[in-house]
Amino acid sequence: MENKLSNEELENIINQHDESEILDYKENFEDSKAIGEYISALGNSALMLHFPVAYLIWGIHDKTKEIVGTKFNPNRKASNKNQMPLKTYLEQFLDPHINLYWEEHNIKNKRVVALIIDISRVDHPISFLGKRFIRVGTSKKALSEFPEKERLIWDAFESTKFELKIAKENVSFDNLSNLLNLKVYKRVNNISAGDSELVKSMENDHLIIRRKINFDITNLGAYTLAKNMDNFPALKKRTIRITKYAGKQKLDKAIYDRQGKMGIVVSFDNLLTNIMNHIPYSESYSAGHREDIPMFPKIAIRELVANALVHQDFTKTGMYPSVEIFSNKVVISNPGVPLIDPQRFLDVQPISRNNELANLMEKFNLVESRGTGIDKVVNSLEQNQLPALEIRVPDSRSTVITIRSKKSFKDMTITERNSSIYWNACLRYVGDEQISNKTIRDSFKLTTRDSSMVSKAISNAIDAQLIKVYDPNVGKKFSKYIPFWGRDALNN
Structure with a gap:
């Protein structure tokens, strides 16, 4: 064999x-x-x-x-x-x-x-x-x-059974279109022929199960395509919730609090627009006109929200994905702990506990099987001079990711600098590059006068066992560094 x-x-x-x-x-x-x-x-x-x-x-x-x-x-x-x-x-x-x-x-x-x-x-x-x-x-x-x-x-x-469990039984074909947004599904799948092609495609995607002349709608079908989640009470509380607070903590007044009413796939664009409408903006005057700049890049929000949806653990009852917006940060959480070490999100191929959901979201171009989502998050945060994302697993039931407002490298805490250097090293390593004092300065818009500060920050990241020297035989002045899990020059 x-x-x-x-x-x-x-x-x-x-x-x-x-x-x-x-x-x-x-x-x-x-x-x-x-x-x-x-x-x-x-x-x-x-x-x-x-x-x-x-x-x-x-x-x-x-x-x-x-x-x-x-x-x-x-x-x-x-x-x-x-x-x-x-x-x-x-x-x-x-x-x-x-x-x-x-x-x-x-x-x-x-x-x-x-x-x-x-x-x-x-x-x-x-x-x-x-x-x-x-x-x-x-x-x-x-x-x-x-x-x-x-x-x-x-x-x-x-x-693994959750996606294929039945959300609603014995639904006629005519009623499918009342319960599910088939128009969007047909457009994405380029289905223009008759009903038989539509039914076959939905069966292949595990959205429906044929029962003689009628159909059962699976949890996957309802959770992704529902026009109104009120028609699926068991799934209603599992949709994503957006909450905006007036200040920096949950003790401050919640000025906006809504939970999703439609399937996550058909409502994803509206969901993203809703979040971006509620995050803080700043004014920028360039080229003679005013421009409103979001505090957090849209691409980072999009990728993190999509990941929270596709990687959630449906066995955790009484929980749902959430986006909490504060004046200085956005916190995105989902039920379930990561299946891979959070520090390896960038280099290890993603694994989903919800394969059918992941496949459908990929078909709708909401997630990528190649695992480039976290790359985009890290890169966009750097480009916008934001601290690196913080990933926490506070208990055995949830994953919490926080992105924080703009802060110069000089003003970051030691922990924030360590994290920013680590993720920068990861991003370069997967592109067959290493970091150095100069590349760190370039990435975080620092000058040669900041070299000693960067050297100290690199030393701290090494002490924290987040990065290591790429080639021990090279003098310190010309040293390059890679993530702690990377292969150094002696092992290549």
Whole structure:
């Protein structure tokens, strides 16, 4: 069978990722029972984090990630006592059945074995020999010791079901157009033929389910295309809410407070316009005429709101996405915690817990599968001399992102400078560049007189373990820097 991963793809995984909840490196590890337990732990962690696969890779030093090669043979017997083939032994005692893809690669003239653990069709936690395991950091633990993680795994199954649950049953075709904005859907999908093409497209997008002569509308269909959310009471409280306060904190009077009344896809443009109408503006006089300049760039607001909608966790009841507008900041939050480390938002391919919603929003050009949204946010904040975005996960139930009003680099706190330098380094790194004292000055519109201040700020960011020196052999005057997770000159 042809390998699912090319040598280059596997090498990229090794280079870009340390051991984690869904990735483990071994050299010549051969304990058959422990391998089964690792499959359970890695697979359950992937389920909890909404990853479709996990990896167990032999031939790699777990600390340095040096490719050392391996003698491990997946085609061997389970043990001297158990003459059953290892693959058969694992498949027999894993519950439920999962797809295990064993691959052999030659990387830098070293033999590497990769096990791809595909959990995309699993419907309950994975056990081996009757016991369930989970990764805690990079350690293998009994799942029973971590009931919160087990609950998150079960929640993951519910989350994938939410989009396809029924919001309204037994709807006639004529009534579909009364409940859903089919005009917008047809325009975006360029549907001009008869009703059969429309129905087929909506079925393919999981918006409706055919029931003999009538249809059921799914949660996905209602949440995205509803003309009036009052027709879908169970979803009504899940639409995004916009609140504007008179001052800098929630104790100040709320002068505007509205929750969405329509599906998020068909109302997105109006939603964005509404937000931009309520954020503070400043006056600019250039070329002899007055211009009103929004305090926050529209592209940043757009990308952050779209991300909050598509990445929300529908298993968190009593919560909804929100945009809170203050005189000095905008706070955008959504139910659910990120599926990837917030510090890696810019370089790691985004993962959505709501695949059907993500696919539909991409079709409507509201999100991008390439993951460039956060790049645009970071770049637009820099261009407008705003502090870097702040990403917080205050509890196990929500993600909160704050963007703040204009502040010069000189006036930023140490934490704000650290964050701004880190995200600037990330943005340059994904473009195959490094930052330096000069590039920081250029990005934040500083002069050579500010060099010592920038040097101190870079030193602080290094101490905070957000960036590191790219080439230790270069003198400090000519030093360049990369994010803490990047590959330096010695490892390229």
